[in-house]
Amino acid sequence: MVRIRVLVVDDHRIFAESLAAALAAEPDVDVSAAGSGPAALRSLERAAAEGRRYDVLLVDADLGAALPGIRPAVPVQEVGEDGLVDGISLVAGVRTGQPHVRIVVLAEKDDPRRAALALQAGASGWVAKDCSLSRLLTVIRGVLREETHLPPALLTGVLRELTATRKHRTESERLVESLTPREREVLRCMVAGLGRKAVADRLFLSPHTVRTHMQNVLGKLGVHSTLAAVALARRAGVGPVDLAGDVVERGGQLA
Secondary structure (H helix, E strand, C coil): CCCCEEEEECCCHHHHHHHHHHHHCCCCEEEEEEEEHHHHHHHHHHHHHHCCCCCEEEECCCCCCCCCCCCCCHHHHCCCCCCCCCCCHHHHHHHHHHHCCEEEEEECCCCHHHHHHHHHHHHCCECCCCCCCHHHHHHHHHHHHCCEECCCCHHHHHHHHHHHHHHHHHHHHHHHHHCCCHHHHHHHHHHHHHHEHHHHHHHCCCCHHHHHHHHHHHHHHCCHHHHHHHHHHCCCCCCCCCCCCCCHHHHHHHH
16 A cells, blocks of 8 residues: 655644544555654655655744744744744745645635635645545645645635736736846845945945945836835746855845
Protein backbone atom coordinates (compact mmCIF):
# COMPACT_ATOMS: atom_id res chain seq x y z
CA MET A 1 0.00 0.00 0.00
CA VAL A 2 1.32 3.44 -0.96
CA ARG A 3 1.18 5.65 2.11
CA ILE A 4 0.55 9.40 2.06
CA ARG A 5 2.76 11.44 4.39
CA VAL A 6 0.88 14.48 5.72
CA LEU A 7 2.09 17.35 7.91
CA VAL A 8 -0.54 19.44 9.72
CA VAL A 9 0.67 22.99 10.44
CA ASP A 10 -1.50 24.92 12.90
CA ASP A 11 -0.67 26.96 16.00
CA HIS A 12 -3.93 25.88 17.67
CA ARG A 13 -2.62 22.76 19.37
CA ILE A 14 -5.95 21.07 20.11
CA PHE A 15 -7.13 21.44 16.51
CA ALA A 16 -3.81 20.25 15.08
CA GLU A 17 -3.64 17.19 17.32
CA SER A 18 -7.30 16.32 16.77
CA LEU A 19 -6.97 16.55 12.99
CA ALA A 20 -3.74 14.56 13.03
CA ALA A 21 -5.39 11.83 15.12
CA ALA A 22 -8.37 11.64 12.76
CA LEU A 23 -6.13 11.37 9.69
CA ALA A 24 -3.89 8.79 11.38
CA ALA A 25 -6.87 6.44 11.60
CA GLU A 26 -6.77 6.09 7.81
CA PRO A 27 -4.79 3.00 6.77
CA ASP A 28 -2.87 4.79 4.00
CA VAL A 29 -2.01 8.02 5.85
CA ASP A 30 1.03 8.82 8.02
CA VAL A 31 0.63 12.15 9.76
CA SER A 32 2.61 14.54 11.95
CA ALA A 33 1.86 18.01 13.32
CA ALA A 34 3.82 21.26 13.65
CA GLY A 35 2.76 24.26 15.71
CA SER A 36 4.42 27.04 13.70
CA GLY A 37 5.93 27.92 10.35
CA PRO A 38 9.55 27.51 11.50
CA ALA A 39 8.68 24.16 13.13
CA ALA A 40 7.11 23.02 9.85
CA LEU A 41 10.21 24.05 7.89
CA ARG A 42 12.42 22.11 10.28
CA SER A 43 10.18 19.04 9.96
CA LEU A 44 10.31 19.24 6.18
CA GLU A 45 14.08 19.60 6.12
CA ARG A 46 14.58 16.74 8.57
CA ALA A 47 12.23 14.45 6.64
CA ALA A 48 13.96 15.25 3.34
CA ALA A 49 17.38 14.55 4.87
CA GLU A 50 16.12 11.18 6.10
CA GLY A 51 14.65 10.26 2.72
CA ARG A 52 11.04 10.28 3.89
CA ARG A 53 9.64 13.45 2.36
CA TYR A 54 6.13 14.68 3.12
CA ASP A 55 3.60 14.53 0.32
CA VAL A 56 0.99 17.02 1.55
CA LEU A 57 0.99 19.98 3.93
CA LEU A 58 -2.23 21.14 5.57
CA VAL A 59 -1.56 24.76 6.53
CA ASP A 60 -3.67 27.04 8.70
CA ALA A 61 -4.58 30.16 6.70
CA ASP A 62 -4.30 32.22 9.90
CA LEU A 63 -1.01 30.71 11.04
CA GLY A 64 0.65 33.13 13.46
CA ALA A 65 -2.22 35.63 13.32
CA ALA A 66 -2.86 35.40 17.05
CA LEU A 67 0.77 36.19 17.85
CA PRO A 68 2.05 39.77 18.32
CA GLY A 69 4.39 41.27 15.78
CA ILE A 70 3.48 39.05 12.83
CA ARG A 71 3.92 40.66 9.41
CA PRO A 72 1.58 39.20 6.79
CA ALA A 73 2.95 37.70 3.60
CA VAL A 74 6.62 37.87 4.58
CA PRO A 75 8.84 35.71 2.35
CA VAL A 76 10.28 32.82 4.32
CA GLN A 77 13.83 33.98 3.72
CA GLU A 78 12.93 37.29 5.41
CA VAL A 79 11.59 35.88 8.67
CA GLY A 80 11.95 38.44 11.43
CA GLU A 81 13.82 38.05 14.69
CA ASP A 82 10.72 36.62 16.31
CA GLY A 83 10.92 33.66 13.91
CA LEU A 84 7.30 33.91 12.85
CA VAL A 85 6.06 32.87 9.42
CA ASP A 86 2.45 33.40 8.30
CA GLY A 87 0.45 30.81 6.39
CA ILE A 88 0.62 32.25 2.88
CA SER A 89 4.36 32.91 3.20
CA LEU A 90 4.88 29.34 4.35
CA VAL A 91 3.09 28.12 1.22
CA ALA A 92 5.38 30.19 -1.01
CA GLY A 93 8.53 29.14 0.83
CA VAL A 94 7.74 25.45 0.77
CA ARG A 95 6.79 25.47 -2.90
CA THR A 96 10.07 27.17 -3.70
CA GLY A 97 12.21 24.85 -1.60
CA GLN A 98 10.32 21.57 -2.05
CA PRO A 99 8.12 21.89 -5.15
CA HIS A 100 7.02 18.25 -4.99
CA VAL A 101 5.01 18.95 -1.82
CA ARG A 102 1.32 19.67 -2.36
CA ILE A 103 -0.23 22.23 -0.02
CA VAL A 104 -3.83 22.62 1.13
CA VAL A 105 -4.82 25.71 3.11
CA LEU A 106 -7.31 25.23 5.96
CA ALA A 107 -9.45 28.30 6.61
CA GLU A 108 -11.93 29.41 9.25
CA LYS A 109 -13.96 31.30 6.66
CA ASP A 110 -14.20 31.73 2.90
CA ASP A 111 -12.10 34.67 1.70
CA PRO A 112 -11.72 35.01 -2.11
CA ARG A 113 -8.80 37.42 -1.87
CA ARG A 114 -6.75 35.27 0.49
CA ALA A 115 -7.67 32.12 -1.40
CA ALA A 116 -6.38 33.75 -4.59
CA LEU A 117 -3.17 34.73 -2.79
CA ALA A 118 -2.77 31.15 -1.57
CA LEU A 119 -3.17 29.77 -5.10
CA GLN A 120 -0.69 32.32 -6.46
CA ALA A 121 1.76 31.29 -3.75
CA GLY A 122 1.50 27.69 -4.89
CA ALA A 123 -1.31 26.09 -2.87
CA SER A 124 -3.36 23.37 -4.54
CA GLY A 125 -6.45 23.72 -2.40
CA TRP A 126 -8.45 25.88 0.02
CA VAL A 127 -10.70 23.99 2.41
CA ALA A 128 -12.91 25.00 5.32
CA LYS A 129 -11.61 23.86 8.70
CA ASP A 130 -15.03 22.49 9.59
CA CYS A 131 -15.35 20.33 6.46
CA SER A 132 -15.91 16.61 6.90
CA LEU A 133 -12.99 14.21 7.17
CA SER A 134 -14.11 12.46 4.00
CA ARG A 135 -14.08 15.78 2.12
CA LEU A 136 -10.58 16.58 3.40
CA LEU A 137 -9.30 13.14 2.39
CA THR A 138 -10.80 13.63 -1.07
CA VAL A 139 -8.89 16.90 -1.39
CA ILE A 140 -5.64 15.37 -0.10
CA ARG A 141 -5.82 12.54 -2.61
CA GLY A 142 -6.95 14.92 -5.35
CA VAL A 143 -4.05 17.36 -5.03
CA LEU A 144 -1.65 14.42 -5.34
CA ARG A 145 -3.24 13.86 -8.77
CA GLU A 146 -2.41 17.49 -9.66
CA GLU A 147 -6.00 18.65 -9.03
CA THR A 148 -6.87 22.08 -7.61
CA HIS A 149 -9.67 22.19 -5.05
CA LEU A 150 -11.77 25.22 -4.08
CA PRO A 151 -15.23 25.45 -2.50
CA PRO A 152 -17.77 26.12 -5.30
CA ALA A 153 -18.94 29.28 -3.50
CA LEU A 154 -15.44 30.75 -3.82
CA LEU A 155 -14.84 30.13 -7.52
CA THR A 156 -16.36 33.35 -8.86
CA GLY A 157 -14.64 35.52 -6.26
CA VAL A 158 -11.26 33.85 -6.73
CA LEU A 159 -11.44 34.21 -10.52
CA ARG A 160 -12.32 37.89 -10.09
CA GLU A 161 -9.33 38.39 -7.78
CA LEU A 162 -6.95 36.59 -10.14
CA THR A 163 -8.22 38.65 -13.09
CA ALA A 164 -7.76 41.89 -11.13
CA THR A 165 -4.26 40.82 -10.11
CA ARG A 166 -3.35 40.16 -13.73
CA LYS A 167 -4.72 43.59 -14.71
CA HIS A 168 -2.63 45.31 -12.03
CA ARG A 169 0.42 43.30 -13.11
CA THR A 170 -0.04 44.33 -16.73
CA GLU A 171 -0.30 48.00 -15.75
CA SER A 172 2.75 47.66 -13.50
CA GLU A 173 4.72 46.02 -16.32
CA ARG A 174 3.80 48.91 -18.66
CA LEU A 175 5.07 51.47 -16.14
CA VAL A 176 8.32 49.60 -15.55
CA GLU A 177 8.88 49.41 -19.31
CA SER A 178 8.87 53.24 -19.37
CA LEU A 179 12.09 53.30 -17.32
CA THR A 180 15.51 53.64 -18.90
CA PRO A 181 17.95 50.71 -18.49
CA ARG A 182 19.81 52.62 -15.76
CA GLU A 183 16.58 53.43 -13.93
CA ARG A 184 15.57 49.75 -14.03
CA GLU A 185 18.95 48.88 -12.56
CA VAL A 186 18.36 51.36 -9.75
CA LEU A 187 14.86 49.95 -9.21
CA ARG A 188 16.27 46.43 -8.82
CA CYS A 189 18.66 47.78 -6.21
CA MET A 190 15.68 49.35 -4.41
CA VAL A 191 13.87 46.01 -4.50
CA ALA A 192 16.96 44.46 -2.89
CA GLY A 193 16.69 46.97 -0.04
CA LEU A 194 19.91 48.86 -0.80
CA GLY A 195 20.40 52.37 0.55
CA ARG A 196 21.39 55.26 -1.67
CA LYS A 197 25.09 55.03 -0.79
CA ALA A 198 25.12 51.27 -1.44
CA VAL A 199 23.45 51.81 -4.83
CA ALA A 200 25.99 54.50 -5.67
CA ASP A 201 28.90 52.23 -4.74
CA ARG A 202 27.46 49.31 -6.67
CA LEU A 203 26.74 51.27 -9.85
CA PHE A 204 29.84 53.54 -9.59
CA LEU A 205 27.68 56.66 -9.44
CA SER A 206 27.57 59.64 -7.10
CA PRO A 207 24.90 59.64 -4.37
CA HIS A 208 23.46 62.78 -5.97
CA THR A 209 23.07 60.99 -9.32
CA VAL A 210 21.47 58.00 -7.60
CA ARG A 211 19.03 60.33 -5.83
CA THR A 212 18.06 61.82 -9.19
CA HIS A 213 17.53 58.36 -10.70
CA MET A 214 15.39 57.32 -7.72
CA GLN A 215 13.26 60.46 -8.03
CA ASN A 216 12.81 59.74 -11.74
CA VAL A 217 11.80 56.14 -10.97
CA LEU A 218 9.17 57.28 -8.48
CA GLY A 219 7.83 59.86 -10.92
CA LYS A 220 7.58 57.48 -13.88
CA LEU A 221 5.94 54.79 -11.74
CA GLY A 222 3.47 57.33 -10.36
CA VAL A 223 4.23 56.59 -6.70
CA HIS A 224 5.44 58.73 -3.80
CA SER A 225 7.57 56.37 -1.74
CA THR A 226 10.22 53.71 -2.12
CA LEU A 227 7.94 51.11 -0.52
CA ALA A 228 5.24 51.79 -3.11
CA ALA A 229 7.82 51.56 -5.91
CA VAL A 230 9.10 48.24 -4.60
CA ALA A 231 5.55 46.86 -4.32
CA LEU A 232 4.78 47.90 -7.91
CA ALA A 233 8.08 46.42 -9.11
CA ARG A 234 7.29 43.08 -7.49
CA ARG A 235 3.85 43.05 -9.15
CA ALA A 236 5.61 43.58 -12.46
CA GLY A 237 7.93 40.66 -11.78
CA VAL A 238 11.02 42.80 -11.17
CA GLY A 239 13.42 40.93 -8.91
CA PRO A 240 16.26 42.26 -6.75
CA VAL A 241 19.83 42.55 -7.94
CA ASP A 242 22.01 39.57 -7.08
CA LEU A 243 23.84 40.43 -3.88
CA ALA A 244 25.77 37.15 -3.67
CA GLY A 245 29.30 37.88 -2.65
CA ASP A 246 28.67 41.62 -2.28
CA VAL A 247 29.52 43.53 0.86
CA VAL A 248 26.97 46.31 0.85
CA GLU A 249 25.23 48.78 3.10
CA ARG A 250 21.61 47.84 3.81
CA GLY A 251 18.70 49.69 5.26
CA GLY A 252 19.87 53.20 4.44
CA GLN A 253 17.66 56.09 3.46
CA LEU A 254 16.30 55.34 0.00
CA ALA A 255 14.64 58.55 -1.00
